[in-house]
Amino acid sequence: MKKFIFLILFSVFFLIALPHHSVAATNQSKIILNGGEIVLPEDVEVVNVKNNVMIPIRVVAENLKFKVDWNQKTQNVKIQQNSKVISLTVGKKEAMVDKDQKLLNIDPQIIKNTVVVPIRFVSEEMGLKVNWNNADKIVTLDSNDTQPAPPATGGENDSKLNHVNEINFANNQLVVSLDKEVTPVISKLTNPDRIVVDLPNTAFGGHAAESLNSKSIGKLDIGGIPNLTEVRYSLFNQDPAQVRIVIELNNINAVQYTPQFMQDKLILDLNFNGEISNTEPTPPNLGKKIVIIDPGHGGSDPGTTGYSQKYEKDFTLALSLKVQALLLKEPEIEVIMTRETDVYPTRTERVQLANKLKADVFVSIHGNSVPTSPQTTGTETFFYQRSSSKDLANVIHKHLIEAIGLKDRGVKNGSLQVIRETTMPAVLLEIGFLSNPEEEALMLSDSFQDKAAQAIVDGIKEYLGKEVKP
Secondary structure (H helix, E strand, C coil), X not given: CHHHHHHHHHHHHCCCCCCCCCCEECCCCEEEECCEEECCCCCCCCEEECCEEEEEHHHHHHHHCCEEEEECCCCEEEEEECCEEEEEECCCCEEEXXXXXXXXXXXXXXXXXXXXXXXXXXXXXXXXXXXXXXXCCEEEEECHHHCCCCCCCCCCHHHHCEEEEEEEEECCEEEEEECCCCCCEEEEECCCXXXXXXXXXXXXXXXXXXXXXXXXXXXXXXXXXXXXXXXXXXXXEECCEEEEEEEEECCHHHEEEEEEEECCEEEEEEEECCCCCCCCCCCCCCCCEEEEEEECCECCECCCECCCCCXXXXXXXHHHHHHHHHHCCXXXXXXXXXXXXXXXXXXXXXXXXXXXXXXXXXXXXXXXXXXXXXXXXXXXXXXXXXXXXXHHHHHHHHHHHHHHCCCEEEEEECCCHHHHCCCCCEEEEEEEECCCHHXXXXXXXXXXXXXXXXXXXHHHHHHCCCCCCC
């Protein structure tokens, strides 16, 4: 029960944040937690900023009696329940959940002497079902749809506890091997899109118990399945015992599922019943060289965050569109973009597009970041094993270094999906470090991007044997 209370408290706490500017207060707002209304103090408001619903930490501290430590000097708030520790700092989007760094969509702020953080953190990290009724200004937090009934009391509890012995995912099937049949509680949730499978009165058995019965998280190797982002699992509750499996998706509306039990195995069949990628481009004209330009990240995947809190996805798209504009002037080159707007094609979809079109060149554009080392600078280029990819990397990197003048961090072999699984010469460009204030300012300027775009195009043309103008 303590774990459950921790979950609710932790989640409500993380419902909150907005900048000091553009604050839209929602007077007479309500917070409904599992059907019961939390009474808000007079000076506490639920707020909405740029479609983000926020709520103050004080609500958590007063209503759920969670241990909250505030350090005025460092502007850090630490939330703790048993061994679970969450640490956030005002003005920083990076949060620490135990030893894992998590990125918030809005950085924590202080509003009316109360620390606030974004609601998105709740749905992403705690798995609560969150709803915002804008008309009535009501935040609803609901965990009952994914919480099992407590196990029966009595001396036979231990013998009745079920165990997960193995979890696999293959051929669009989640297969969970158990001691005995259990009725799963399955929910479809959004922000992010995911299917949540809860197994009541169940813990991990065998070797898995040693590492996963302490709220650590395991992940399955899903091998680049389209529309499937991640499959993770954990002991979600200890009292009562509950195993949770989360299947994270790119588009939950394109997936149907059917659960069944066979020989003490829970089998969840997933049916991906829609087109995952955007409308496919028109096949290129015959005789032209096909060049795929891949602006990294996009949409729900912002990539890294720069020194000024700008997103990598915006930098990569801006630069890639400049590369596209230059390549469109080349009569012997057909340029195809993996995205032209702020959308998120998965890495697998990017690879599939390039391979299907039998492209001649694949170039993925990114921005680097090391938040803990803002002095780090430079340009580096990655390829994967193939000599043709190495040749492409060398020539583009040469042009980039000459044109933009950043520190030369070299050409490197890296096992990154978009260059590993593509079948043509493929490179991934880390143009510079967005975490470095001076370098970020350069990278976000039109003049720098113009130079970088021309260098990338010159490198592609040289590799393809086309004339490069001096």
